[in-house]
Amino acid sequence: MATGIDSWTLARPEIFLAAATCLLLIWGVVRGERSVNLVSGATALALVATAALLFLPFREGTAFASLFVVDRLTATMKALVLVSSAVALLMSRAYFEKVGAWRFEYPILLALAALGMMLMISANDLMSVYVGLELQSLALYVVASFQRDDARSTEAGVKYFVLGSVASGLLLFGASLIYGYCGSTQFARISQALLEGRAAELGVVVGLVFFVTGLAFKVSAVPFHMWTPDVYEGAPTPVTALFAAAPKVAAISLLVSVLMGPFKPLFAQWQQILVAAAVLSMLLGAVAAIRQTNIKRLMAYSSIGNVGYILLGLASGTEKGVQGVVFFLAIYVVMSLGVFAVILTMQRQGKMVEEIADLAGLARTRPMIAFAMLLFMFSLAGIPPLAGFWGKLYIFMAAIEAKLVIPAVLGVLCSVVASYYYLRIVKVMYIDEPGVALDRTPIGVNAIVAGVGAAVVALFSLLPQPLGTAAAAAAKGLFP
């Protein structure tokens, strides 16, 4: 057990981020609204610096009396969370300035949410899981309703808060049952108790079901997805971009480390749950998105479908499966941030628009943006040789190797159905007659994010090595 100074060095990225955030908060409070650009820039910098601290130098181990763990998987996932939060923060400025809600608390809350996600990812005890989860959720509830004069944003915040609290309650109830039957909240002790025969107790299984349900709410897996379309639609668009990326990574990472760690002995039990949730999510994500007219709602259903693929990879329970999950998550984050960057450039007569019909004829009015969107849509649909294809391929291969043939086949079929609505967007952009053209906005952060994302997605096949190795290294830690 690491004690004393070891704990501090292992947790230095978290400590750095917390200290930086507090300092920036004080700066913002003292300087008032004038400081907002400085605070947001510095927060983005701090997030990236924290990501760098994770690997300079990289060290493994547990800290703070085994409440906190660092390994390859957690470091990789944290880097993903931090970078995507930083990008989402940089994407926010133009939107919030336009709606008049650009205040210095926004970057602070985003940084605290990212910190909560880091604590979640690094949790090695049921109590740390809960505290990290609450830290990120609470900050995200607030940013969802950050545009407080807008009824839909407020509604999104309240809905997210109520359903998120229910999820936390379920998770806590499950945790209390697990603690009661296993006699400890530490992951190592739970694992030990399960191996010594506690796995046969019905109470542990019931506790596990509640625990997984709580997390399924957070990743918006069917049947716990009801909040997702409303929250995604109502929340300010840059916040939706964040929701689609960072919290998903954190919650999936937590699911991986909990299920592959202490609950490995209950594999047969949780595999059923995950397969059911995965298949339902893929089906709903494919079918329900077809009738959407709002692109944010469409992306909400798309994210539900993608969570289904991720859960399928996790359900295989093998090293290949975890590797596929990490790989898919990284690609998914790039794609969804890219799509939202495109959505954030959509303006007509100075107002943000978010209907699919508004994209009509985009290829003629703004060919570069339309081409980036085309790449993202093809990639989300899983058309080779774009990045999204490789992500799905990894997942389905892992699932088939783990004898989950029927769910994998269903997944492929859902992917085909889903490509209908991805391709519909391409059709609207390239074939439909343009209505009133969208504004030509100057090239800003969003255009750059969209461009870089599109380049990554398009050229992925030429340079797939670094991500593949990182995913393999991350997965290896779980299977000694």
Next chain:
Amino acid sequence: MELQALAFYVFAAITVVSAAMVVGSRNPVYSVLYLILAFFNAAALFLLLGAEFIAMILVIVYVGAVAVLFLFVVMMLDINLTELKQGFLRYLPVGATIGVVLLLEILFALGVLGASKGTVAELAAKGVPVSSVENTRALGRVLYTQYFYLFQAAGLVLLVAMIGAIVLTLRQRPGVRRQNVGDQLYRRRDKAVTVVKVPTRGGVR
């Protein structure tokens, strides 16, 4: 021993009576005051059990914060009592059912009803190891050492709650006159007071 028993009966009786008065009193402000009385006596009961930390928390959190908040709410809102009591008979069965369920749960846990395995009574008979350290000290020992990490993280959660509450509710209203002590102190006499010669029956212009 007799003294302790006497104290227990006094505090318990006052708790029960004041709890009944919370529901029964006609004036909601009295209800809240009875609630505070009930909290105080429950705290005294915890003290008798040797759980001084919970007793103090009960006083600080429930009396100091929650009950005072209730009192503010009750005083601020215009509550019509007759309207409030209208649903009483309608909701009585639901309330009574919940009460009975809670009572049965307590009886099961104590081992009065049903099986006696794993009940509180059995554990008490076995003798739960009670350390000689009083519980405030025991909590303090682990809170700042073993659970230091959780303690700090919980602090951050509270920080987020505070920022969130301010961000979502604080509005800078234009035209509000605020007291600025600095400006008041630096005000000079020649800027604030003018001496005017007032002619008789002329008034000040």
